Amino acid sequence: MNLSVLMFGWEFPPYNSGGLGTACEGLTRALSDKEVKTIFVLPKKVGVNADFVDFRFANLQNVKFEAVPGLLYPYVTAEGYLKALAESGGNDIYGLSLLEEVRLYALRAKAIAKREKFDVIHAHDWLTYPAGMMAQEVSDKPMVAHVHATEFDRGGGNGINSDVYKIEKEGMERADKIAAVSQWTKNIVTYQYGIPANKVHVVHNGIDVAYKPRFPDRLAKLKADGNKIILFVGRITLQKGPDYFVKVAKRVLEYSPKTYFVMVGSGDMEGQVMQTAAYLGISDRFIFPGFLRGRELDQMYQSADLYILPSVSEPFGITPLESIANGTPVLVSKQSGVSEVLSHALKADFWDIDEMTNQILAVLNHPTLQETLSQYGQLEVGRITWSEAANKCLTLYQQILRA
């Protein structure tokens, strides 16, 4: 089928700060493999050469890039945005608020939508919904709103930003179909945003490499004395449950003192986490390598004995798949989208410190548990692909084009 998609995103590896960029890339590549032509609109940061995008995707025949100047990046709070704006020297100031940037993006989208030829519009998360809706108006083409995360996940139950909520809701209402990255997310979309369930389709994220090559053990020295490594990878922010990670660490150390807890990533709760670890008297068992990517990140996964996703509300969670692809088994929060697709994983409610401790200690004490989870996990992850996700998106496109 010769489909053309006008896709609105905001980040791509290696200039991404989380899973959404990875998801956009994975999906776009897979669609490209299926002969779908994508015009990918991407805001560029001030000072960054738009060419990197073309260079990176030079081998993707079916993808054309449009870089839109702007300062958008996905996880920032309004506060952080102002800070970044000031740091950038303010050369490209179009407006002083994040929301104004979003609207500006939408205006730029209007121009692109008028100029380009496409069959469907595909908008990834709230920052691009206004752009998607503008393109929809101008071109009269149908739109898919792809929900990777919602204010409810980000808030972690602590209250939501009503401006963002409004934009999310409007985007979902105006979309012809909604792709949600999990049943967990679909439930939030239907219950919290009042969207009819038959409009929302679950398109689980995927991973493209199920078997990563083995790298030398980065933490070999640390593990030399029989020490074990428990790993956390993600933004150190409320939604990701880093405080639960610390509580679990305390408990585990009571039974298994020779354990290190490695937290890869950075975020607004970093300081708090370090303080809590110190208060609990376990900071000598914690290691904070900062934000890692690529091979360095893979090495961390491979060095670990177990990876934990303690998220309070995780729309999907690609990192457990990355861990398993690196041969390291995972313990995931049941309040995550990824727990829907993995059977060869340990699972617990994010608040159940005791159960997590029970499962972690079992992995540390029984290598065969670790081995079995790893072996069967990798087989399973080999079937959770972007190709599958792309197929589902294609079905959505076909459905809305037929209607």
Place this chain on the structure above:
Amino acid sequence: MASVCFYFQVHQPRRVKKYRVFDIGNDPHYFNDEGDNKTNNKKIIDKVAEKCYLPANKVILELLQKYPKFKVTYSLSGIFLEQLEEYAPHVLDSFRELVKTGQVELLNETYYHSLSYLYSPAEFRRQVRMHRKKILDLFDYEPESFRHTELIYNNNLAKEIEDLGFQAILAEGADHILGWRNPNFVYKPKGVSNLKLLLKNYKMSDDVAFRFSEKSWSEWPLTAPKFSQWVNAVNGNGNLVNLFMDYETFGEHQWSDTGIFDFLRALPEEVLKNPDNDFVTVTEAARRYPVMDEIDAPHFYSWADTERDLSAWLSNPMQHDAARKLYELEESVLKTKDENLINSWRRLGTSDHLYYMCTKWWSDGDVHKYFSPYDSPYDAFISYMNVLQDLQLRIKEKLNADV
């Protein structure tokens, strides 16, 4: 002449309750879940008694009384019988009624429905003796023939069973064992002189046990007259129709509303309409019919799953680990001479515990999933290994105390 040989397996394990690392050293009770969980053994006995044992026994008794030519064979595991004594003595009485008719044969097996033969021939013999004693105590009956746990069988086992003085043994009529032969004759195991081998006719057995309620099956609905036609068809090319199945077929796997009890009730009359047909017990079949050929089974095989091998219990590292660790305790637990500890150890040898740890999700995956009281094979392993650790501690304590 076609003799229908019905054999029903009746077994229930003592399921291990959720047992966490914190329970080690603090809770000496492993099988006493009294809550609403799927590991509440009493609840399960009550439920299966209501859906299967009582109504099925009622039908069988009716048939035995109405048709003196109607015969059936049962194997009742020791661990099942003791749970009936504890939780549902009235159900035990209903089985006694059946045996009293004189038309019912009881087979010998290992008391604990275990895989002890694979790990400890001495323990295997002890468990065979224990089962014998139980059958004698409860039914005043001495079994003449044998069936091994889940029909796990090979030439060496046959030799062992002959040495123990039995007349016949059962096994699966697997294609790779039969080759060009059919299961409708009496066979002789390779390497024995007198022992007879009866092989399950899996096609006709599974027609009743699995396909009975499948509306998409070409032969649905299966009626007694139709099935009798198939029995008649064996005349001329076989002596036996070996219908071996789990007793839970009647009411549990095939619910009452599928018509399974009506089918059973109508079957003897239909079969006996043909004067060349009759019903036999296992030992009767072994005595009456000549040996058609020798069967060579050098490697273990079973009636489980499509592979008909040991993979349901011993295919992943966890399962091998658990089994090995269990039998490593044999010497020390027997040394304690503590009935409680030895009893617990033996209960942990029931094959179901390993079955629950099976991770083969691809073929027959759903079957495993349905029959497990745990959320995942990993949960099963974790509770089991924690229990083993506690048992090990108690053994050590006891041996130290005795010194």
